[in-house]
Amino acid sequence: MTIALAATKKETVQVGSLKVQMLKGGKGSPLLVLHREFGSPGWIQCLEELAAKHTIYLPSHPGFDSSDLPQWARSVRDLACLHLWLLDELKLSNIDVLGLGFGGWIAAEMATMNHKAFRKMALAAPMGVQPKEGEIYDQFLVGPLEYIQTCFHDKTKCNQQWGSQPTVDQLEIWEINREMTTRVAWKPYMFDQSLPHLLPGVKTPSLIVWGKEDKIVPASCGKQYQQLLPNARLETIAGAGHCVEYEKPSELAKLVGDFLA
Amino acid sequence: MHLMYFTEQPMNAYPEEEARKFGFSSTLFSNKHFDPKEASRLYNERLEEYLYAEQCGVDGIMLNEHHNAPFCMQAKINIFSSILAAMTKRVKLVQLGNPLPLVDNPVRLAEEIGMIDLISKGRLVSGFVRGAGMEQVATNANPAFNRERFEEAHDLVIKAWTEPGPWRWEGNHYQMRVVNQWVMPLQKPHPRVWIPGIFSAETVVWAAQHRYPYIALNTTLEATKTLWKIYNDAAAKVGYQAGPEQRGYLIRCHVQDNEAKAHQGGRQFMWMQGEFLGLAHPYWASPSGYSSPTSRRQRLGAPRPKAPPYENQLETLQIIAGTPDQVVKKLRILLESARPSILALWANDGNVNHADSMNCIRLLGQEVMPALRQIGKELGLDSPFELNTPVSLAYTPKEQLKPVPASA
Numbered sequence: 001m002t003i004a005l006a007a008t009k010k011e012t013v014q015v016g017s018l019k020v021q022m023l024k025g026g027k028g029s030p031l032l033v034l035h036r037e038f039g040s041p042g043w044i045q046c047l048e049e050l051a052a053k054h055t056i057y058l059p060s061h062p063g064f065d066s067s068d069l070p071q072w073a074r075s076v077r078d079l080a081c082l083h084l085w086l087l088d089e090l091k092l093s094n095i096d097v098l099g100l101g102f103g104g105w106i107a108a109e110m111a112t113m114n115h116k117a118f119r120k121m122a123l124a125a126p127m128g129v130q131p132k133e134g135e136i137y138d139q140f141l142v143g144p145l146e147y148i149q150t151c152f153h154d155k156t157k158c159n160q161q162w163g164s165q166p167t168v169d170q171l172e173i174w175e176i177n178r179e180m181t182t183r184v185a186w187k188p189y190m191f192d193q194s195l196p197h198l199l200p201g202v203k204t205p206s207l208i209v210w211g212k213e214d215k216i217v218p219a220s221c222g223k224q225y226q227q228l229l230p231n232a233r234l235e236t237i238a239g240a241g242h243c244v245e246y247e248k249p250s251e252l253a254k255l256v257g258d259f260l261a
Numbered sequence: 262m263h264l265m266y267f268t269e270q271p272m273n274a275y276p277e278e279e280a281r282k283f284g285f286s287s288t289l290f291s292n293k294h295f296d297p298k299e300a301s302r303l304y305n306e307r308l309e310e311y312l313y314a315e316q317c318g319v320d321g322i323m324l325n326e327h328h329n330a331p332f333c334m335q336a337k338i339n340i341f342s343s344i345l346a347a348m349t350k351r352v353k354l355v356q357l358g359n360p361l362p363l364v365d366n367p368v369r370l371a372e373e374i375g376m377i378d379l380i381s382k383g384r385l386v387s388g389f390v391r392g393a394g395m396e397q398v399a400t401n402a403n404p405a406f407n408r409e410r411f412e413e414a415h416d417l418v419i420k421a422w423t424e425p426g427p428w429r430w431e432g433n434h435y436q437m438r439v440v441n442q443w444v445m446p447l448q449k450p451h452p453r454v455w456i457p458g459i460f461s462a463e464t465v466v467w468a469a470q471h472r473y474p475y476i477a478l479n480t481t482l483e484a485t486k487t488l489w490k491i492y493n494d495a496a497a498k499v500g501y502q503a504g505p506e507q508r509g510y511l512i513r514c515h516v517q518d519n520e521a522k523a524h525q526g527g528r529q530f531m532w533m534q535g536e537f538l539g540l541a542h543p544y545w546a547s548p549s550g551y552s553s554p555t556s557r558r559q560r561l562g563a564p565r566p567k568a569p570p571y572e573n574q575l576e577t578l579q580i581i582a583g584t585p586d587q588v589v590k591k592l593r594i595l596l597e598s599a600r601p602s603i604l605a606l607w608a609n610d611g612n613v614n615h616a617d618s619m620n621c622i623r624l625l626g627q628e629v630m631p632a633l634r635q636i637g638k639e640l641g642l643d644s645p646f647e648l649n650t651p652v653s654l655a656y657t658p659k660e661q662l663k664p665v666p667a668s669a
Contacts, residue, residue: 140398141289143544171561178549182405 007051008043013059015086018068022059026051030095031260032118033058034083034103036243037139037181038148038174039065041100046249050257054096059086061106063180065173076102076128076184076192080109084117096260098122100245101151101217102181102190108225112198122207122256124244125217126225127190129199134218136190140182144174153213153241161246190217199228206232207259209252211240233259262637263644264630265321265355265605266314266622267511269533270307272331273612274299280331280540287330288395288545295331303334306615311345313619314352317626321353321386323511323605325457326360328399332533339373346381353646354381357457357476357511357605358388361418362410363400368430368440370414371421378446385448388455388476389415391464394547405550408463410434419655422451450656453645455509455603460488463553469495469503472654474603474645476509482578485510485599499654500662505642506650509603512595514581516588516608516624517617526621527571527582529611534568585628592629593636602644604633 008025025043031054035041040060047056060067062082073079083106087093097118099107104126110117127136139147145166152158162170206229210222219236226234235255240247275294280286311322324341327333335341338356345354354377364370378385391411397404413432417440420430426441446452456468457476468475469492477485489508496503513530517523535541552560574580581591596604606625609618637643651657 140544140548168558168562172558175549175557175561176554179405179554182403182548182550186403186405187401 013086013089015062015082015089018062018070018082020059020062020067020082020086021065022057024055024057026054026056028053028055029260030055030057030092032083032087032092032095032097032107034097034099034106035061035064036100036151037064037102037177037185038144039177041245044245044249046245046253049250049253050098053257054260057090057092059083061103061180063183064177069180073184076105077109077113079184080106080113084110084114087117093117094119096120096122098124098256099126100124101242102127102185104128105190105192105195108195108199108202109192111202111204112195115202115204118204120206120260121202121204122209122259123225124209124252125211125214125222125242126208127185127217127221128192128195129221129224129228130188130191130193130196131218131220132224133220136218136221137216138189139178140186140189144171144178148174148243150215151242153211153215153239153247157247158243196224196228199225200230202229203231204229205259207256208232208234209244209255210234210236211242211244211247212236212238213240214242216242262634262642263320263353263603263646264633265323265353265603266311266319266625267323267325267605267607268307268310268609268618269325269327269332269607270303270334271532271610271612272300272303272334273532274303275331284540285542285545286332286540288398288542290330292329300334306618307334308341308344308348310609310615310618310622311341312348314622314626315349317623318630319352319622319626320630321355321605322349323355323357325357325390327393328396330395339370339377342377342385343380346377346385349381349384351384353384353386355386355455355605356388357455358390360390360392360396361414362407363392363396363402364414366437367414367417367435368421368437368442371418372442372444374418374452375422375442375444375446378448378452379444383447383452385446385452386455387452388457389418390457391461394551395541395545397548397551398545403550404548406434407551408553412467419451419454419653422446450652453652457509457511460484461553462491465491466495468492469507470499470654472496472499472501472507472651472657474507474509476511476603476605477599477601478511479513479579479607482595482598489599497665500664501654501657505600505602505640506645506648508599508601509605510595510599510601511605511607512581512592513579513610514588514592514606514608514625514629515610515613516583516585516621516629518584518620518624520583520587522617523582523584523587526609526613526617527575527580529609529613530574530580530607531568531571532611585624585632589629589632589636592633596633596636596640596642600640600642602637602642602647 104123105128326338
């Protein structure tokens with residue numbers, strides 16, 4: 001469940017001509033959290049636990065949730081550029097990052113553009129590379145609820161989060177986010193053919209985390225990331241699907257927290 | 262009036278129960294159920310029906326295309342257009358239309374259409390569409406850029422037809438190093454462009470702004486009247502008064518010698534409305550990004566649309582079925598109310614067999630259409646061909662245009 005925490009605040013950051021909405025909270029060294037393609041999770045338990053030792057910056061990607069839409073953007077690389085620009089506006093450099101799924105792909109792209117962007121990089125089941133075995137599950141062939149339910153190993157946990165019949169407001173946010181995902185990741189679906197050739201340049205210490213029951217991004221991608229990044233370790237969390245942060249919040253927070261310590 | 266014959270070219274020889282079991286009859290419904298022998302028979306029957314339609318006196322043959330679904334066998338509109346260009350002598354070949362956003366090379370498309378116009382000796386009407394949502398999925402065209410690609414591909418095709426090459430195109434979605442195709446259409450300045458649709462307000466306005474006739478695809482009478490108001494307002498803003506020559510209407514209309522048989526065939530229109538087939542997944546029919554953001558909220562959470570019962574559609578004139586006299590009476594109501602000068606009769610669908618299709622075509626061509634022509638004259642429904650209207654706003658003499666000031 002999303003936790004209401006008085007210590008978090010909403011901020012609007014101007015990135016060029018775009019207003020980017022951001023949630024900020026916690027105490028300690030900065031940790032950029034990049035959300036999934038279905039939008040910002042808000043202040044969930046996993047982030048609350050990480051916030052004990054980190055100041056969390058949780059922006060909504062340009063074009064997602066209520067952040068302004070960059071009409072011109074065509075690729076995840078464009079979003080990565082905008083996030084680097086955002087960090088510049090926030091005067092943050094060489095910080096830690098946690099990228100969740102699609103957000104993990106953005107983080108990886110950012111790292112290839114600026115090898116010094118991150119001190120440490122944690123990626124939870126990132127998209128971005130073409131699986132050597134299997135395929136990335138295509139959300140555009142199903143509706144948003146069915147897709148998000150598939151992101152969970154335990155569907156009841158998904159329903160606890162959004163209900164089995166989400167509100168029209170929620171459906172609208174998901175639709176906005178699907179539209180923006182369509183703009184940047186329609187074809188090829190959820191990967192970039194050049195990213196595997198650029199990842200070996202990223203020497204940033206990296207942690208790759210995979211839910212053992214992930215039905216969205218094949219586990220082979222985890223191994224590929226681990227092999228492509230020169231300084232990466234791969235961990236698996238049992239009993240979790242693609243959305244590890246919702247299904248095993250404490251396990252993910254501990255893995256990431258220990259890695260960043 | 263310009264009176265056309267249309268069929269969706271249904272691939273009716275497939276196991277319907279398999280689609281019911283699967284829950285959908287398009288996109289992911291496996292083509293293992295496709296029967297090539299039956300498809301070959303059906304293609305050739307359709308061809309015979311088109312040729313017979315010309316013989317029976319129709320003014321035009323309307324063609325379309327869809328992908329990955331048995332409700333329409335035409336996978337490429339330019340193929341049947343090419344065949345008919347060579348095999349017919351008199352009828353207009355009306356493409357409604359080529360789905361522009363699906364095309365990665367609009368110059369190649371301009372060449373193909375140009376060839377068809379040349380082979381048909383200038384009988385082509387080149388309609389353009391955005392393509393239904395499912396077509397974007399089937400051809401992997403990004404739905405979020407559908408409208409941008411539609412408009413840019415249109416501009417490129419028109420320029421390729423009208424401006425001598427070589428020149429270069431560096432657009433937003435299309436880049437062409439050398440545009441200098443060695444095919445130009447016979448019709449000058451270019452073939453007529455008509456825009457069909459099921460009432461997307463943005464497309465209606467766009468068509469009006471270009472002075473292209475809009476062909477309402479079986480929209481309800483009420484929606485059609487709203488649509489013409491939107492069209493008329495947009496036309497007035499750019500300086501001309503829209504009339505019947507800008508209006509087209511496609512209506513389901515099955516005719517037979519006796520009423521019982523007509524209804525037997527008429528009920529087949531339900532085949533693609535979901536009763537037998539045409540089971541559409543909402544996110545295939547309207548992928549994210551395909552529709553305008555302004556309509557986003559109202560689409561969400563809406564139940565899967567269900568076609569009204571057959572009898573209800575007969576009452577609202579969404580389906581017309583009967584003997585020639587009966588259908589003429591009903592079509593008169595439509596003509597009086599919607600006042601289109603271009604009328605397409607969607608005559609045979611579903612499991613209507615070849616013999617019944619031929620009989621329907623005969624009655625339409627020899628009995629219904631002559632009566633409609635008389636009604637058209639009485640109501641002043643002159644077509645773009647009869648009035649020899651300019652093909653577009655760009656080719657309308659400037660002195661004829663009187664734009665309404667923006668503040669009005």
